[in-house]
Amino acid sequence: MSTPLISEYGGRLLARNPVVERLEGNQEGLVVLLEFDSMEEARQFYFSDGYTAAKLVREKASEADLILVERV
Numbered sequence: 001m002s003t004p005l006i007s008e009y010g011g012r013l014l015a016r017n018p019v020v021e022r023l024e025g026n027q028e029g030l031v032v033l034l035e036f037d038s039m040e041e042a043r044q045f046y047f048s049d050g051y052t053a054a055k056l057v058r059e060k061a062s063e064a065d066l067i068l069v070e071r072v
Helices: 003-008 039-046 049-061
Strands: 012-017 031-035
Touching: 003 012, 003 039, 003 049
Parallel strands: none
Antiparallel strands: 012 031
8 A cells, every 4th residue: 555645645544454343244355444635636546647557556466346435
């Protein structure tokens, strides 16, 4: 996980842990939770050249589900 790249777009790493207590559903694996000040900053991070390069590496080694959720 590239914390400097995340920080560059105003993001903060809130959680990164493969050990979770699943109460419902069947999602398994590593959970990473990032927080950005806005949906726009999250999108800028996701579509950045830096993340695009990291994503290409990640896709060769794993599967992922990524979602953006607006803060309440």
